Amino acid sequence: MKQIGATKFRKHCLAILDRLDNDGIVITKRGKAVAKLIPLHAASASLIGSLKGRIKIKGDILGTGAAWEHARKPCS
Numbered sequence: 687m688k689q690i691g692a693t694k695f696r697k698h699c700l701a702i703l704d705r706l707d708n709d710g711i712v713i714t715k716r717g718k719a720v721a722k723l724i725p726l727h728a729a730s731a732s733l734i735g736s737l738k739g740r741i742k743i744k745g746d747i748l749g750t751g752a753a754w755e756h757a758r759k760p761c762s
Contacts, residue, residue: 689714 689712695702702711702723710724745751 687712689719691715692720 687709690702692713692715695713706723706725708725710722712719713721713723
């Protein structure tokens with residue numbers, strides 16, 4: 687996979703985006719990988735539905751898990 691330093695990426699960002707292939711490019715800082723840039727169509731197409739049948743939802747996925755009481759005021 688191609689790699690590019692962050693400084694060079696910043697200078698040539700638009701040109702790099704125009705030439706980006708499906709493998710993407712790894713952006714490094716001081717020799718360490720900090721980000722991977724991939725085309726949107728390459729990433730999202732493989733992720734949609736990829737975990738179907740592999741995960742199980744337990745409990746309320748929309749709740750916080752915290753219990754709370756609501757104090758009601760009497761109606762006048």
